[in-house]
Amino acid sequence: MPDVIVVGAGPAGSAVACHLARAGLDVLILEKTTFPREKVCGDGLTPRAVQELVALGVDVEDPGWFRTAGLRLVGGRHRLEIGWPGGSLPAFGLTRTRRDLDELLVQQAVKAGATLREGTKVTAPLRNRTGQVAGVVAGGREHHARLVVAADGASSRLSVATGLRPRPDRPIGTAARRYYRSPRHDDAHLEIRLGVTPAGYGWIFGMGDGTCNAGIALLRDTRADCRRVLDRWLASLPADRALTEEHALTPVRGAALPMGFSRQPHYAAGLLLVGDSGGMVNPFSGEGIAYALEAARLAAETIGTALARPTAAQRERALHRYPAALKSAHGGAFTLGRACAQAIEHPWVMRLAARHGLARPVLGRIAVTVLAGMGDPCGRRAPDRLAAALARITPAS
Known part of the structure; x- marks a missing residue:
């Protein structure tokens, strides 16, 4: 036994x-x-x-x-690149x-x-x-x-x-993704696009092998068809991304996010x-x-x-x-993540976050470090220390 x-x-x-x-x-x-x-x-x-x-x-x-090498956040006319923190964590x-x-x-x-x-x-x-x-x-x-x-x-x-x-x-989100043959396959930053839909985002991740993984995540319970949202979002992207039907390598597949x-x-x-x-x-x-x-x-x-x-x-x-x-x-x-995911369901909150967060690198870095758990838990930088402190004082549930 x-x-x-x-x-x-x-x-x-x-x-x-x-x-x-x-x-x-x-x-x-x-x-x-x-x-x-x-x-x-x-x-x-x-x-x-x-x-x-x-x-x-x-x-x-x-x-x-x-x-x-890190994340690239894109929202409206703003973009912010954030490198992985290093420190006690791998630097990649x-x-x-x-x-x-x-x-x-x-x-x-x-x-x-x-x-x-x-x-x-x-x-x-x-x-x-x-x-x-x-x-x-x-x-x-x-x-x-x-x-x-x-x-x-x-x-x-x-x-x-x-x-x-x-x-x-507790929220049960949904995600959908598809693989494409793309010239951006060797992009060293994981690209996250905000404002694609309330309480959700799109992603484009290079796989380094001639392909990209492109998808969308809806982080709150919703009746939206995740696959249709993905299709509409991809159709709005610049042509040089090559994230179109003719470059698709797989069907669209979806899954739950518990x-x-x-x-x-x-x-x-x-x-x-x-x-x-x-x-x-x-x-x-x-x-x-x-x-x-x-x-x-x-x-x-x-x-x-x-x-x-x-x-x-x-x-x-x-x-x-x-x-x-x-x-x-x-x-x-x-707990922090749930509260913020609920807040960004309101379009004005998302617009405010894109305008003031992505346009101000220090503020954007702190927000992502705190909310996405991106910080170095043993790091000396202010965002890392703030992330650790907020996680400690926020009641777990």
């Missing part, structure tokens, strides 16, 4: 499995699809995500990565398709000692006599374990089956949630991979500590520290 079953082999699931296997635990990963497989994402990785990849032992010097970001990234991360977990079973769909949790989750039903058979980690995405059927449903007071800890608690009765299953997407920026990787590390540390305890009561007390650790790490930033 494995120590831990991880359901889902996206970035969060593969990362927690890798950390656990390296710590000497017996880990089984159950993935319903087979690799390689597509996932809807912007494919942009911030330095925070890069730092987690390095901790997992991923070779970020591999030629399959494309390095980025990366792009890579999720088709490649997810397979690379699960291979890293397997190299660390985890067992992967692809094409194995989990259909139900198993509970012991005390009501604790003690395994899952998958592939027509029972799989028992001491703990189970739900990393099965935004819908997280495993979480729903155990009674953990999304909170009604934000701001939309499903809680993150630990209950033998089940831990990581990544999209726990709604770990920043409500302001729409970024999820960095938070998923960080949560995976925190979950692995918690599990390792808990399973080393001699009694069931001591193990439970240790496991219940995981939600508190998550809120300490991200709760303040997510």
Whole structure:
């Protein structure tokens, strides 16, 4: 019997499995699809995500990565370029398709000692006599374990089956993206375009291989058709972007963005949630991979500590520290993000932000550092210190 079953082999699931296997635990990963497989994402990785990849032992010097130097924010007639902060974080970001990234991360977990079973769909949790989750039903058979980690995405059927449903007071955004052959494929800045729609933005991320990932994120619940919004926005861009139908390489694909800890608690009765299953997407920026990787590390540390305890009561007390650790790490930033995402639904707020934020580099840098979690957590610059301070004093929820 494995120590831990991880359901889902996206970035969060593969990362927690890798950390656990390296710590000497017996880990089984159950993935319903087979690799390689597509996932809807912007494919942009911030330095925070890069730092987690390095901790997992991923070779970020591999030629399959494309390095980025920072963000470019465009709103109305204004644009602002912000370099990655460096300091205790890597001084660069990366792009890579999720088709490649997810397979690379699960291979890293397997190299660390985890067992992967692809094409194995989990259909139900198993509970012991005390009501604790003690395994899952998958592939027509029972799989028992001491703990189970739900990393099965935004819908997280495993979480729903155990009674953990999304909170009604948390936003569920939507995103759509498409790949294009573009001369801007080697742009070193991740371009974010504001004002495309209220409480949303468009992105153009160079992949360094002759293609760009172009998409749109709607950060609040809306009835708007994300794919139609994407089509209209792309049609408005300059022709030199080459983001047109004749240059398209893939269909438009969409996905949900579960934000701001939309499903809680993150630990209950033998089940831990990581990544999209726990709604770990920043409500302001729409970024999820960095938070998923960080949560995976925190979950692995918690599990390792808990399973080393001699009694069931001591193990439970240790496991219940995981939600508190998550809120300490991200709760303040997510609360700020929700408030700001709600504010920019008003067009006048967005116009004001574009006019005064992007036109004033210092103000724009501070806003992005605080709200998008872009700062160096150990940095000495004023924006980084302000971001850390605001995250600490904002109540986590």
